[in-house]
Amino acid sequence: MRKTLSVLLTAAMATSMLVACGSSSTQATTTAAAPAETKAAETQAATTAAPAETVAEVTEAAKAAEANGETITVGFAQVGHESDWRTASTNSVQSALSKENGIDLQFVDCDNDSAAQLEAVRNFIQQGVDYIVIDPIVSTGWDTVLTEADDAGIPVIVIDRTIDDSDKYVSWVGSEFTNEGLAAGAWLKAYVADKGISEVNALVISGTTGSSAQIGRSNGFDKYVEEEKWNKIDEQTGDFTQEGGQKVMESYLKSYEGKFNVVVCQNDNEAFGAIDAMKAAGVSYGVDGDVIVISFDACTAGLQKVLAGEINADFQCNPLQGPDCLNIIKKLEAGETVDQKTFMAEPWYVAEDKLKDIAYTNNSGKEVTEPLVVVDQAVVDAAY
Numbered sequence: 001m002r003k004t005l006s007v008l009l010t011a012a013m014a015t016s017m018l019v020a021c022g023s024s025s026t027q028a029t030t031t032a033a034a035p036a037e038t039k040a041a042e043t044q045a046a047t048t049a050a051p052a053e054t055v056a057e058v059t060e061a062a063k064a065a066e067a068n069g070e071t072i073t074v075g076f077a078q079v080g081h082e083s084d085w086r087t088a089s090t091n092s093v094q095s096a097l098s099k100e101n102g103i104d105l106q107f108v109d110c111d112n113d114s115a116a117q118l119e120a121v122r123n124f125i126q127q128g129v130d131y132i133v134i135d136p137i138v139s140t141g142w143d144t145v146l147t148e149a150d151d152a153g154i155p156v157i158v159i160d161r162t163i164d165d166s167d168k169y170v171s172w173v174g175s176e177f178t179n180e181g182l183a184a185g186a187w188l189k190a191y192v193a194d195k196g197i198s199e200v201n202a203l204v205i206s207g208t209t210g211s212s213a214q215i216g217r218s219n220g221f222d223k224y225v226e227e228e229k230w231n232k233i234d235e236q237t238g239d240f241t242q243e244g245g246q247k248v249m250e251s252y253l254k255s256y257e258g259k260f261n262v263v264v265c266q267n268d269n270e271a272f273g274a275i276d277a278m279k280a281a282g283v284s285y286g287v288d289g290d291v292i293v294i295s296f297d298a299c300t301a302g303l304q305k306v307l308a309g310e311i312n313a314d315f316q317c318n319p320l321q322g323p324d325c326l327n328i329i330k331k332l333e334a335g336e337t338v339d340q341k342t343f344m345a346e347p348w349y350v351a352e353d354k355l356k357d358i359a360y361t362n363n364s365g366k367e368v369t370e371p372l373v374v375v376d377q378a379v380v381d382a383a384y
């Protein structure tokens, strides 16, 4: 990484972070981090912090640097374009890792294809990018390619989903997916008690099999299935898409119509598809219906369905990791250490105001009580 440019970038990013920091939803619940282990980061460690420059001077100089082909190149291997959540995630990263912030972003939409994602990362390594950002489609199969990136001295930042078979990356920013599943179970337990519903016969439409989001949400909810002795009739993947949610629900209706009173969709787009299928079959759902609908993500369209009473509860998964990515790169360029893990702040949304909060033991073994946010138009308008 060229020192001149890193000095310019630090000042430019410091300015952009002053603007962006209000929008970043990152909660600094992080673990102390060892300095980034990559060769590039060690090189950066020698870089001293830049004296403050005026934005105009920096922008002009950054433009000059760019004209000389001296900008920071970042390769981003994104999961795909399967959901509203994914669109918000892509927009967040592209807005933060922008030319205005001194970044030349090489974006690859891997279309939910793990082989294509590994190939995209290898291409970034061959290109000699300065940083690689990955949202991993699945959580395993990563150590070989991350070793290649490490050997090439290219720091890797992981966002959203986790990589569980390698630690060769400098930082991860994302969600505690098991807590999302636990919160959904805790809410359902309180909800059926409040409604006097004695039996839970649940169907699950899970996310992309092997993704940490699917694994965490399933594990968290299953803890309640076991403890509360609920009847989980079936679990099939809808691959986080609306079409997948509709197809699985159509199949469920053929096999289990009249035998279930809860459907858990592991993202909003699956819930939209499941709702379309139930509507077509004349099965009532939502606040005034026979089937309780639980969803995850809490995107704008999902919260609109909570407001309409079609979804009973929607557990947010926050997609806005762009500012965090920029901040991590800024810190590495300045030779600073970065947090190894950063968890996003994520509210839980409900359609009815009877329950105020939920209490459960989270994935860290801590007893927590967390508020439930009743959705109104202002909540929908403020959604990502």
Ligand code: GZL
Pocket: 082, 083, 084, 085, 086, 160, 161, 175, 213, 240, 266, 267, 268, 296, 297, 317
């Ligand atoms: C979760 C994210 C999931 C969302 C889906 O962090 O990876 O993938 O829940 C998206 O909407 O497709």
